[in-house]
Amino acid sequence: MRNLCSLLILLLFGLCIIFLMYDVTSFAGKYIYPLDDAYIHLSIAKNFALHNVWGITEYEFSSTTSSPFFTLLLAFFIKCFGNYEYWPIVLNLIAALFLLFSINTIFKTVSNKTYFVCINLVIWCMPLFTMVLVGMEHIFHTLFLLLSIFYFKKYSEYHLSKDFNLLLLFSVLSIGFRYESLFFIFFMCIYLFFVEKKFFTSIFLGIISLSPVIIYGIISIQNGSFFLPNSLILKGNTNDGGFTEFIIRVLGNGYRALSLLALFIFLLISIFKNKKSGWFDFLKSNNIQIIIFLGFFLHLLFANFGWLLRYEAYLLVLFVYALKDFIEDILNSEKRILRFAFILLLALPVYFRTWTMFEKQTLASKNIFDQQIQMANFLKKYYNQSRVVANDIGAITYFTDIHLLDTFGLGTAQIAEIRKNDHGKFNKENPQLRNFVYQYSENNSYDIALVYDSWLHMPDNFQKVGQWTIQNNYISGDSKVSIYSIRPDGKNGLIENLKEFRVTMPKDINIKISD
Helix, strand or coil, X not given: CHHHXXXXXXXXXXXXXXXXXXXXXXXXXXXXXXXXXXXXXXHHHHHHHHHCCCCCECCECCCCCCCHHHHHHHHHHHHHHCCCCCHHHHHHHHHHHHHHHHHHHHCCCCCHHHHHHHXXXXXXXXXXXXXXXXXXXHHHHHHHHHHHHHHHHHHHHHCCHHHHHHHHHHHHHHHHHCCCHHHHHHHHHHHHHHCCCCHHHHHHHHHHHHHHHHHHHHHHHHCCCCCCCHHHHHHCCCCCCCHHXXXXXXXXXXXXXXXXXXXXXXXXHHHHHCCCCCHHHHHHHCHHHHHHHHXXXXXXXXXXXXXXXXXXXXXXXXXXXXXXXXXXHHHCCCCXXXXXXXXXXXXXXXXXXXXXXHHHHHHHHHHHHHHHHHHHHXXXXXXXXXXXXXXXXXXXXXXXXXXXXXXXXXXXXHHHHHHCCCCCCCCCCCHHHHHHHHHHHHHCCCCEEEECCCCCCCCCCCEEEEEEECCCCCCCCCCEEEEEECCHHXXXXXXXXXXXXXHHCCCCCEEEEXX
């Protein structure tokens, strides 16, 4: 019965993937990722595989990726099998199958109806189809962190060396794919140190697990960048902006985490429902639930939520794992009102996560096609090896060979240094940043700029010659991209290129070109 159920769910999952890909292909002619970030991974992987340069362009190092292992994996496949833009989907489909297989194994002790609820929560509320098609590292991260916690649970119960070795392996892999795993590994170490009294084991786990962060950080520093990836420096929620700003960002995270509210409430109930006489007995009987709760709390404080639900997708799977016995008790309860309330609350993640992504995912791909892909096509045709100022950098670097000055800072360390305390906010009149863009573009003979004016007011010597506006913007940083000529003698040529190129652009893009 369970195998048949799994097969039917897997078939429906596959049909969903095919439908969403076809929906995008129908207007784009090929599948387009719903986030430009996927092309950032591809760009770095391409440059590392083909030019031995770990960077967003082939000309210099940049610590742009926040998932070194995923980028390395892409680079390996590009090196061995060719530069194919759909490697992320292929790899994510493989990872998704391993994730579902792992869940099937880990949940083998629960009843069929509990398994049915849990596997559907993972596939449709993660949602797994989005994580496959977004072309990012989140399925790998979820898989390896789930296995880390699973083998930590086994080790804490049986203290077998083979379980600890697997815990070490999966901890290193999970952190290498996303640094948020540190939140959970940290509390595993705390538990082993203070509750299990395994002092050496705890310290050893912490040191080995940190190795990807330390090694990548040393390489980054040696190449003139930060210890942490630029994306964490620029997007992470730290307290550099003051306590009030920190709290505002945390509250914003809490609002964006509402899709996990029902499972979070269930997790709290399951922890305090399992009462024990002493603190140590309480901690031992709830160790997984408490570690996941505390890890979620640190994510709430210092990481992000949102952007196609990808940042918190792994948390949903961890919640489901922590709640499998609780769900079993609810579904076997004789109290109908309890079962009804449980199903009703599960409607929250179904609405916020499943329905939202069915509604918005294709729109996000349409936005990327109309904006980032068109910018890449324009640059490829007219400015393939030119020096370009930009602030959304994935597709334009993957599909071209441009030199780049990134005014957001992901691909330019000097700008990341200037913006590191902005926490993702945009002070478009930032005089220090404007002056740097002016001096750098002037000293290095930059040609054109394709930027969001709402992110930064360009230097006065930049000549604005046009603007593209996309419709129904959902995912892009702004609906309007402004095009500037930086070299005085390049303005007329840029205008002519824009006039020629707009004939090939989608008809629903509004294009204004200076006379």
